[in-house]
Amino acid sequence: MTSPVRVRFAPSPTGFLHVGGARTALFNWLYAKHTGGKLILRIEDTDKARNTVEAVQVIYDGLKWLGLDWDEGPGVGGDHGPYFQSERDAVYQRYLEKLQAADAVYLDDKGSTRFKLPRKPIVMEDLVCGRVEVDRSKPINPLGDLEPDMTIRRPDGSWIFHFVNVVDDIEMGITHVIRGEDHLSNTPKHIELYQALGATPPLFAHIPLILNRSGGKMSKRDQGASVQQYIDDGYVPEAVANYLCLLGWSPKDNREKIALDEVASLFELDKINRRNAAFDPDKCFWLNGQYIQQMPLERFRALCQPVLEHAGLPIGGFPNDYLDGVLASVKEKIKLFKDLPAWTSYFFTDDFPFDEEAVTKTLRAPGAPERLQQLAAHLETLPAEGWNHDAIEAAFKDLAAQAGVKTAAFIHPARVAASGRSVGPSLYHLLALLGQEKVLARLRAAASK
RNA sequence: GACCCUAUCGUCCAGCGGUUAGGACAACGGACUUUCAUUCCGUGAACCCGGGUUCGAUUCCCGGUAGGGUCGCCA
Known part of the structure; x- marks a missing residue:
């Protein structure tokens, strides 16, 4: 009796896509791919104050950059829309009436609508955390007070997360809720809401949180917390996605670099780690380098x-x-x-910057201008059609031998003269690419710089 | 404070009722190298503590401790 898997990523548009959120989206995506199910993107924009089109765009951009596409939601449509909570008021109204009919809600003295929390033990079978039992009939403080009932609607008519989240998951036919472990403690209340609404709860999989290097929950300020930062820094998207997979999941064969497609084929919810993982910017950076080298x-x-x-x-x-x-x-x-x-x-313009330190240390070193002149004169003798890596290398070595110095004595000034920098590609390749004419001009210009 | 989750090198991920506890990042040392980077070789580095179960626990159970999370009219 297995129905097709339907999972969702339901971010709030805060103008910021957190790596933790990105990984939640990624795990949902992986599970949808693994099962041949559907991933729904739903925008939880009940907080009008910070809901802007730009903030929503940040989410699309981040997901797309990571290579995560969705089967239903903004931009692609679907049979369960609208996919913005701000446009689903009639749906919530209808579900509220169900609760009212069941006498499961009441208005408090401030005009807020509250759901009467049943005070009974709840057992959850979490796909990641296993069996979790919570007894909500126990007091939460020494005074013997029980947890207050859950507010589901503000006096101004706007809705609270817990309610709309559950309603939408019911309406959208969500079969598996894969979300951060910070929601585990809320889940019993959600289950009670499902039951009060006469709905069967979905299966839950609470994935561990991503911590910062100090072991605390990753916050906006922590290095590496924003997906936008990876985009701006110029990371390889597949490397970042790969790294995120490794936080809480493993192919179990000691591989680090593994393509998303293959992760999807191996991905099982019960194989996800239960422990929180600290984000390691160094390892993400290293993996990024691996991707660049091997692509x-x-x-x-x-x-x-x-x-x-x-x-x-x-x-x-x-x-x-x-x-x-x-x-x-x-x-x-x-x-x-x-x-x-x-x-x-410097490969594309003659108006390239010179590194100051390289100029003073290398270009203005004693004898450097003379060597650059010698070098230019020597390279000039190469026939235009013979301007290639091997010929240039031979020319440098000949010249160095004649002058009785190490080849490096010519190489270093030549590099700075041609590129403005002390670091770069193999010099002979660099000069060969640049072309004889430009090289000679730059050597001579640098000699008198 | 109550409740929930978690506990293997500094970090991530393996592993196992009997192992020299493995790999990766980072660190350190060396080789290579025209720079930088890469690459290669090597070194140091871990089973939270206490009980139990067992012939034997890092592994299973309980307790403690520590870390994280939730207890919002944030999502």
């Missing part, structure tokens, strides 16, 4: 192009071969795409 050049180019264009570099004015040559030369070096313009601008 095909086509993917690298696709990720690089918008960054270079955004930086105002005229990459469109260069042949594809040239662009690919440049990108290939830095592919093993770049760790974050935000660093890309600094690593490659």
Whole structure:
């Protein structure tokens, strides 16, 4: 009697997509993929004060960037809409009437609507946490007071999360609720609401929280907390998604890098860890580097192009071969795409910055200008059609041998002269790519800088 | 405070009623290298404590402790 799996991600538009939320979305997505079920995106915008179109866009952007698509919800529609809680008032009204008919709610002295919490033990079979029993008939303080009844509607008519969340999960036919463990303690109350509404509760899977490096709950301020930060820093989306999978889940064969498709095929809710995991920015960064190194050049180019264009570099004015040559030369070096313009601008413009320290330490070193002149004169003798890596390397070595110095004595000033930096791709590759004419001009310009 | 969840290197993830407790990140040392990065090799680093069960517990049970969560007219 298994009905098709329907899971949902139900964020509140706060203008911020938290990695914890992103991982919740990811786990829901993985489970939908694993079971061939559907993922529903529902926007929980009952708090009018902070509900803006920009705030909702942040959610779409973050999910899409991570490669997480949804089967029903904003932008794609579906049979269970609308998918914004702010547009579902009539639905909530109808369900409220059900509770009223059952005499399960009352108005308090402030005009709030409250749900009469049944004071009885509740047993939950959580797919991650196992059997959890909560006895709500026990007092919560030394005075012997029971927990107050749950407010479900404010005097101004707006709805409270617990109620609309349950109603929507019923209406949308949600079969599995996969959410953060911070909701585990709320779940008994939700179950009582389901029962009062005559609905069968879905299955629950409460996934562990993501902690910061100090062991506390990740907050907005913690490093790595915002998905937007990864986008801005130029992380590889599949690397971040991969890293998030590793927090609380494992392929159990010691692999770290694993494609999302394969995770989906292996993903089982009862294999999710129960313990909270601290977020490790270093490991996420390392994994990102692994992805860059191992990805095909086509993917690298696709990720690089918008960054270079955004930086105002005229990459469109260069042949594809040239662009690919440049990108290939830095592919093993770049760790974050935000660093890309600094690593490659000199390939696309003559108006590139010079690193001050490199200038003073290398370009202005005793003898450096003379060597640059010598080098220019020597490289000038290479025939234009012989301008390639091996010929350039041979030229450097010949010159160094003649001068009786180490090749490095020419290499370092040449690098700074040609690129403005002391770090970069293999120098001979760099010069070969740049072309003889530009190289000679830059060596000579730098000699008199 | 009450209730709930959790407990293996600093961190993440394995593991097991008998193991030299494994891998990864980070750290440290070395090799390679024209820079940077990569790569390679190596080193240090863990079963929270106390009871029980058992021939034997890191592993199972109970208690403690610690951490996290919930107890909102936030979601």
